[in-house]
Amino acid sequence: MTADPPGREFARVLAQSAIVGLGITDTGKVYGRSGTSFAAEAARLAVADAGLRLDDVDGLIFSNGVAGGVTLRLARELGLRDLPLLTQMSSAGATAVVQIQTAAMAIAAGRATTVVCVHADAPLRGPTDRGGEIYGRRLDPRVRTPFESMALAGQNRGANYGYALAAQRHIARFGTTSEQLGAIAVAQRQWATLNPRARFREPISIEDHQNSRWIVEPLHLLDCCMVSNGGVAVVVTGVERAKNLQQSPVYLLGSGQSHPGYSMRRGCEFGITTGAVRSGAEAMGMAGITPADVDICELYDCYTYTVLVTLEDYGFCAKGEGGAFVEDGKLGPGGSLPTNTGGGQLSGFYLWGMTPLSEAVLQARGDAGERQVAKHNVVLVSGNGGLLDYHASLVVSPLEPS
Amino acid sequence: VSQFSVHRSDDTNEFFDATGRGTLLIRRCRVCESYEAPATEVCPRGHELDWVAASGNARLVTWGIRHETPDDPVLATPDGTSCAFGLVELQEGPWMQVPIVGVDPASLAEGAEMTVRFLRPGESEAIPAFSLA
Numbered sequence: 001m002t003a004d005p006p007g008r009e010f011a012r013v014l015a016q017s018a019i020v021g022l023g024i025t026d027t028g029k030v031y032g033r034s035g036t037s038f039a040a041e042a043a044r045l046a047v048a049d050a051g052l053r054l055d056d057v058d059g060l061i062f063s064n065g066v067a068g069g070v071t072l073r074l075a076r077e078l079g080l081r082d083l084p085l086l087t088q089m090s091s092a093g094a095t096a097v098v099q100i101q102t103a104a105m106a107i108a109a110g111r112a113t114t115v116v117c118v119h120a121d122a123p124l125r126g127p128t129d130r131g132g133e134i135y136g137r138r139l140d141p142r143v144r145t146p147f148e149s150m151a152l153a154g155q156n157r158g159a160n161y162g163y164a165l166a167a168q169r170h171i172a173r174f175g176t177t178s179e180q181l182g183a184i185a186v187a188q189r190q191w192a193t194l195n196p197r198a199r200f201r202e203p204i205s206i207e208d209h210q211n212s213r214w215i216v217e218p219l220h221l222l223d224c225c226m227v228s229n230g231g232v233a234v235v236v237t238g239v240e241r242a243k244n245l246q247q248s249p250v251y252l253l254g255s256g257q258s259h260p261g262y263s264m265r266r267g268c269e270f271g272i273t274t275g276a277v278r279s280g281a282e283a284m285g286m287a288g289i290t291p292a293d294v295d296i297c298e299l300y301d302c303y304t305y306t307v308l309v310t311l312e313d314y315g316f317c318a319k320g321e322g323g324a325f326v327e328d329g330k331l332g333p334g335g336s337l338p339t340n341t342g343g344g345q346l347s348g349f350y351l352w353g354m355t356p357l358s359e360a361v362l363q364a365r366g367d368a369g370e371r372q373v374a375k376h377n378v379v380l381v382s383g384n385g386g387l388l389d390y391h392a393s394l395v396v397s398p399l400e401p402s
Numbered sequence: 403v404s405q406f407s408v409h410r411s412d413d414t415n416e417f418f419d420a421t422g423r424g425t426l427l428i429r430r431c432r433v434c435e436s437y438e439a440p441a442t443e444v445c446p447r448g449h450e451l452d453w454v455a456a457s458g459n460a461r462l463v464t465w466g467i468r469h470e471t472p473d474d475p476v477l478a479t480p481d482g483t484s485c486a487f488g489l490v491e492l493q494e495g496p497w498m499q500v501p502i503v504g505v506d507p508a509s510l511a512e513g514a515e516m517t518v519r520f521l522r523p524g525e526s527e528a529i530p531a532f533s534l535a
Contacts, residue, residue, distance in 0.1 A: 146418070147441035149408040150529045153477060153521070154499040155468060155487035164466035165489055165499075172464065172512040217467035217507075264439070266495040271464055 011254055011286040015401045017104040018242035018249035019234050021050025022361045027230030027349035028199045031126055035069040038231030039120035040077045046116060046233035051246025054078055057235075059085035059112035061102055063095045065121025065352060066134060066227075074118075085112040092385020093300050094257065095119065096353030097392035101255050103236040113238060119354040120231030131227030131350075132215065135159045155216075159302065160224065162387035164216035167305035169271030171218055173320065176308070178218055180323030182209030184304040185222045185346055187332030192343025194333065194371035199226060200347040223304045225345035232354035234361060239400070250364045253289070253378075253395040256282025260389065275391030276313035276382060283393035284314075287378070287401075291316045294395075295375045296363050297331075297339040298356035300384040301346050307331075307339065310382050314393075338373045353383035357394070364398050406474050407524035416453050421528040426518050427453040428494060437494035458518035460490035460532060463497060467507050474523040477501050477531075490516050490532050501531040509534065 023045025025038050039062060047054055057080060064070045075086050085106050091098045099117035106112040123134045136158035144152075155161045170176050186206060192198035204222060212221035242249035258278035262270045284290060291314055301307045308322040316337065317325035331339035342348045342359040349355060360379045362368040381394040410418040417440055420427045429438040430452050431445035438451060445451060465488030472478045472485040479486055486502040488510070501521065502510070515535035520528040 146408050146410050146414045146527065149406060149526075151441070151499060153406040153408070153474075153501050153523055153529055153531075155466065155485070155501070156499045161466060161468075161487070165464045168466055169464035169512070214467070214469040217469060264489075264497045266491055268497065270489075 007254070007282055007286040011401070013108040014104050014252035014255055014286070016108045016239055017236050018239050018251050019100070019361055019396065020237050020242045020245050020247055020249055021046040021052065021235030022358055023047070023049055023233045024197065024358055025231045027197065027228045027351065029124060029127070030229045031124065033122060033229065035064060035067060035120045035122045035231070036071065036074055036077060038122060038229065039070045039074050039118045039233070042120060042231035042233035043078055043116045043118050046118070046235045049247060050235045052114065052235065054080060056114050057116050058083055059103060059106055059115030061085070061087055061089050061099045061115060061117045063089050063099060063119040063352070065119065065123065067121050067123035069122065070120050085115060091257070091383070091392065092390045093302065093352050094383035094385045094390040094392035096357045097255060097381060097383045097394045098257060100234070100236060100252065100357070100394060101257070101392070104252055107236065107238050113241070115236045116233055117236060118231060118233035119351055121351065122229045123227055124229050132160055134227055159387070160216045160219065163303045163305060164219050166271035166388060167303065168218050170305065170309060173272060174323065176323035178210065178220065179206055180327045181223055181304040181308065182206045183327045183329060184307050184331060185209050187326070187329055187335065188301065188340045188344045189347045190332045191341045191371055192347035194369070195342045195348055198343040198348040199228070200343070219303060219305070222346075225302050225350050228350040230349060230351055232351050232358045234357065248365055248398060250361050250396050250398060251400050253397050253401050254283040254286030255392070255394045256280065256286070257392045258282070259391065262389065270388065273319065274309055274313050274384070274388045276310045276384070276393065279391045279393040280314040280382070283395050284380070287395040289378060289395065294378050294380045295338070296341060296360070296373050296379045297337060298341070298360040298363070298379060299339060299382045300353060300356055301340055301344040302384065304346065306384055310384065314380070333371070341368065341371050341373060353392070356381050356383070360396050364396050366398070406477070407526040408529055410527050418527040420455070421520055421530060424520055426456045426458050426530050428456045428492065428496060430454045437492070437496055439496040439498050456518070457493045459493045459535065460516045460518070462510060462512060462514040462516050463489040463491050464512065465489070465502060465507070465510050476521045476523050477503065479507060480504060486510070488532070498530070502533070503531045504533040
């Protein structure tokens with residue numbers, strides 16, 4: 001038995017790598033390009049940002065969004081030869097953090113030296129495509145099983161419906177209000193006004209949130225993320241190489257995963273607590289920090305509710321007090337807990353876990369322009385997927401772990 | 403034909419014979435004796451499941467409202483403007499995601515006692531829905 005605290009060994013693995021490059025393509029309603037095209041461009045941008053060449057890359061971990069289409073041929077598209085590490089990864093919205101963990105493990109184990117982690121998606125084919133439908137459940141009636149048809153009658157038909165159930169349970173249990181969820185949307189929109197990459201940059205009010213149409217009650221339109229085309233890539237390499245590159249390194253202080261496996265039976269905590277409880281405690285424990293030490297949060301925000309429940313589960317406030325915690329605007333510019341500082345997936349762009357991760361890299365490096373947060377030594381990133389089924393957390397910093 | 407029409411298959415004959423008689427069948431593990439939702443194929447430990455009659459009583463876990471005229475009128479709220487759905491916890495333990503019918507959504511509450519009833523969307527087999535008890 002080791003006397004090490006839990007996670008110490010993995011903290012040592014993470015400490016051997018850093019994020020050294022970031023590439024973000026045009027995002028949003030960018031039509032006529034494939035996921036592979038976005039993935040390849042993001043990878044090239046990230047490698048150039050790092051001051052590296054594609055010849056320096058010996059690992060590629062790619063991830064698809066809802067539309068799929070990015071395949072193993074991406075390596076050939078990028079001219080990468082004789083790779084010792086090439087794989088597709090999928091943990092839904094948690095994938096980006098899991099990609100970073102996997103890259104760091106490969107580097108620590110000597111299986112690769114420089115790994116590109118990329119996510120791309122191109123579900124929008126034209127102006128008439130709607131995000132809610134893309135993420136809805138579209139089972140062909142001819143191939144549905146009887147129980148699948150029965151589930152559709154119960155509106156078991158995609159993310160909007162599942163998250164409505166989760167949010168409503170929180171609302172009923174704790175008295176969380178729609179206006180409190182709205183405070184999250186308003187704060188993130190304030191950040192988006194400062195982000196040239198953000199899709200929605202007009203300020204909104206709580207009243208706008210309340211007046212936006214129902215998607216599925218209790219979720220208004222302004223509680224829901226958008227759907228985007230685009231790609232994001234990051235480059236992970238060993239710390240010694242990282243110190244001699246173009247960008248200042250972003251170090252990995254701690255990281256966890258927890259996938260709750262909800263039983264969906266008596267006693268199940270669906271909607272109340274998520275994998276963020278264990279995943280966050282693991283990541284922050286490795287980093288030797290508590291929520292009080294976090295300067296910036298970049299939290300997966302498929303819905304406003306997801307931000308609220310993640311803040312509770314990470315311990316920024318007590319369970320059930322998330323509504324009161326966010327309603328004073330502390331998540332917005334000038335607030336005490338800057339959160340989703342690029343506008344997140346509600347207002348910025350929607351590329352799953354790469355949205356919070358990419359903003360964390362920019363903030364940690366001090367490269368976030370007009371929206372740069374002054375104190376940016378500890379940035380906490382979350383990824384969430386499925387119907388709160390998958391969760392991963394990452395603490396990054398411009399300061400090398402001691 | 404409603405998009406919600408449900409057509410039986412060989413392995414669901416027993417279930418839909420029962421819904422047609424006004425009985426909700428659920429699954430029960432032959433070994434663990436645990437109850438499972440109807441769509442479950444094996445118990446979490448991999449054992450075979452039998453069909454058993456559920457009490458039809460449940461409590462409301464959570465719910466949502468789709469503010470659109472329902473695709474099928476049998477799913478509509480009493481005022482006809484929207485449809486309600488929810489997760490109910492069967493007295494036997496498993497949760498089911500089901501239509502909630504015959505209830506003003508404003509009267510829904512966590513833990514509310516619910517009882518099963520049966521609908522036929524389109525030219526469909528009867529399917530379970532829940533109302534306030």
